Amino acid sequence: MATLPLPCWAPTPSPSQPRWGSSAAALTGKVEQPEPPAAEVGGAVGSRRGIHSGFDSIDHRDGRLDHIPRDGGVSITWEDVWVTAADGRATILHGVGGSARPGQVLAIMGPSGCGKTTLLDTLAGRLDTDLRSKGDIRINGRRQRLAFGTSAYVTQEDVLMATLTVREAIYYSAQIQLPDTMLLSDKLARAGEAIQEMGLTSALETRIGGRTTKGISGGQRKRLSICLEILTRPRLLFLDEPTSGLDSAASFHVMNRIADLAARESMTTVAVVHQPCSEVFEIFHGLCLLACGQTIYFGPATNAIEFFTSNGYPCPPMRNIADHFLRTINRDFELESGVITISSKPSPADEAIDVLVNAYKSSNTSENAKKEMHDINEMGGVIIRRNQASFLTKVFVLTRRSFVNMYRDVGYYWLRLGIYISIGVCLGTIYYNFGYGYDSIRSRSSMLMFTGSLLTLMAIGGFPSFVEEMKVSDLYVLLYIWN
Ligand SMILES: Nc1ncnc2c1ncn2[C@@H]1O[C@H](COP(=O)(O)OP(=O)(O)OP(=O)(O)O)[C@@H](O)[C@H]1O
Numbered sequence: 001m002a003t004l005p006l007p008c009w010a011p012t013p014s015p016s017q018p019r020w021g022s023s024a025a026a027l028t029g030k031v032e033q034p035e036p037p038a039a040e041v042g043g044a045v046g047s048r049r050g051i052h053s054g055f056d057s058i059d060h061r062d063g064r065l066d067h068i069p070r071d072g073g074v075s076i077t078w079e080d081v082w083v084t085a086a087d088g089r090a091t092i093l094h095g096v097g098g099s100a101r102p103g104q105v106l107a108i109m110g111p112s113g114c115g116k117t118t119l120l121d122t123l124a125g126r127l128d129t130d131l132r133s134k135g136d137i138r139i140n141g142r143r144q145r146l147a148f149g150t151s152a153y154v155t156q157e158d159v160l161m162a163t164l165t166v167r168e169a170i171y172y173s174a175q176i177q178l179p180d181t182m183l184l185s186d187k188l189a190r191a192g193e194a195i196q197e198m199g200l201t202s203a204l205e206t207r208i209g210g211r212t213t214k215g216i217s218g219g220q221r222k223r224l225s226i227c228l229e230i231l232t233r234p235r236l237l238f239l240d241e242p243t244s245g246l247d248s249a250a251s252f253h254v255m256n257r258i259a260d261l262a263a264r265e266s267m268t269t270v271a272v273v274h275q276p277c278s279e280v281f282e283i284f285h286g287l288c289l290l291a292c293g294q295t296i297y298f299g300p301a302t303n304a305i306e307f308f309t310s311n312g313y314p315c316p317p318m319r320n321i322a323d324h325f326l327r328t329i330n331r332d333f334e335l336e337s338g339v340i341t342i343s344s345k346p347s348p349a350d351e352a353i354d355v356l357v358n359a360y361k362s363s364n365t366s367e368n369a370k371k372e373m374h375d376i377n378e379m380g381g382v383i384i385r386r387n388q389a390s391f392l393t394k395v396f397v398l399t400r401r402s403f404v405n406m407y408r409d410v411g412y413y414w415l416r417l418g419i420y421i422s423i424g425v426c427l428g429t430i431y432y433n434f435g436y437g438y439d440s441i442r443s444r445s446s447m448l449m450f451t452g453s454l455l456t457l458m459a460i461g462g463f464p465s466f467v468e469e470m471k472v473s474d475l476y477v478l479l480y481i482w483n
């Protein structure tokens with residue numbers, strides 16, 4: 001059985017006790033120090049943590065990863081991944097590469113529109129049908145497409161059923177997603193744990209709400225979406241902007257709990273994160289920084305600042321590191337602000353992107369990342385399989401959930417019932433007592449035609465709601481993947 005080596009993304013090294021080779025060595029190409037024994041890991045953690053002591057945090061980059069089961073976990077690597085629009089007009093990702101290991105949190109960052117969601121979709125095997133991808137994506141060293149149910153994905157937009165309460169949404173989801181081998185009481189206990197992990201206890205009985213009805217807040221919706229996905233303790237968790245819409249304290253707690261869960265359950269977590277505060281940034285083990293679909297940096301999050309500094313972009317004092325990265329490589333607003341003119345040389349951001357992309361390609365960090373990918377692929381590991389409730393359980397729970405949804409949605413049953421009653425009264429009045437002669441045959445057939453057409457049209461009117469429900473239910477994902 002393949003074994004899982006120690007995590008390669010090290011905590012911040014201390015000058016007196018270098019760990020997996022100092023970050024400076026990674027950048028300058030100096031010889032790395034040998035790996036210390038596992039027992040030593042964690043002692044020098046937090047040289048940066050002392051600076052930002054706003055939250056009473058747990059550092060997930062320390063030696064707690066030692067207890068990851070050596071045969072468990074799922075590693076994912078991707079190499080030379082290209083994504084283009086099907087019509088060939090736009091290239092969104094330009095040969096990006098990287099890897100993520102069990103128990104760790106990899107953050108994907110970059111300016112808006114740089115391809116973060118596209119990368120996440122590609123890795124999760126749920127790329128839009130009008131996009132084409134090529135590249136080498138491996139799960140535990142195998143070229144395995146992530147099938148439905150084998151990983152969890154929290155989308156950028158929350159897709160939830162408006163009529164359900166938070167408790168119902170979580171409980172139904174627990175029943176559908178957790179395997180039949182688990183007792184119902186255990187499933188509900190797991191749901192309770194997830195509720196506590198995401199701090200949703202106070203909103204349990206509140207309706208989720210939607211476009212027309214006010215329900216839980218935006219931040220609670222986000223946390224609920226995460227809660228529904230972590231119920232199963234997935235081996236592989238993809239999160240698209242889990243902290244968007246949350247205040248800094250909530251962002252920290254959510255990310256901290258996700259990292260804690262990742263470490264505890266040896267879960268591989270890849271998260272697209274916008275604007276993390278310094279405390280949240282410290283939680284990340286790895287950082288994948290993208291700009292215009294190219295890799296600016298991929299490696300330990302702690303070393304990114306040194307990479308920027310050594311290439312001429314030091315972080316000004318008192319500025320959030322993540323802010324500095326994004327400001328340096330964001331070119332979207334330079335045209336509007338007049339920094340770019342038609343005849344002028346490249347804008348500062350274009351120049352920075354150019355410098356950093358080239359510097360990364362020739363850096364030791366990039367070499368280390370490739371070596372890491374190679375090591376992971378060599379290591380192999382278990383084949384990832386889905387483990388969910390049986391088809392019958394799903395049909396039963398989904399039917400029940402659907403019934404509750406329709407019962408509460410005025411437009412589904414009650415409005416229709418009103419329409420049917422009024423049309424029934426009209427038809428009854430028009431065709432009242434029209435006898436049994438030959439003429440009545442024509443009247444009867446026209447009435448039957450009218451009623452049949454009416455019922456058909458009314459049924460078609462329910463399709464939009466059906467599509468909405470499909471998005472929430474697993475069926476949508478299934479159809480999506482089949483497509
Ligand atoms: N089907 C498509 N055809 C052509 N271009 C597309 C298509 N889908 C996305 N894009 C473009 O690809 C780029 C990357 O999109 P993506 O959603 O991955 O960005 P992002 O980094 O997640 O941005 P944000 O942070 O705003 O969510 C964007 O410029 C977008 O306009």
Ligand SMILES: [Mg+2]
Pocket residue numbers: 116117118156240
């Ligand atoms: Mg996105």
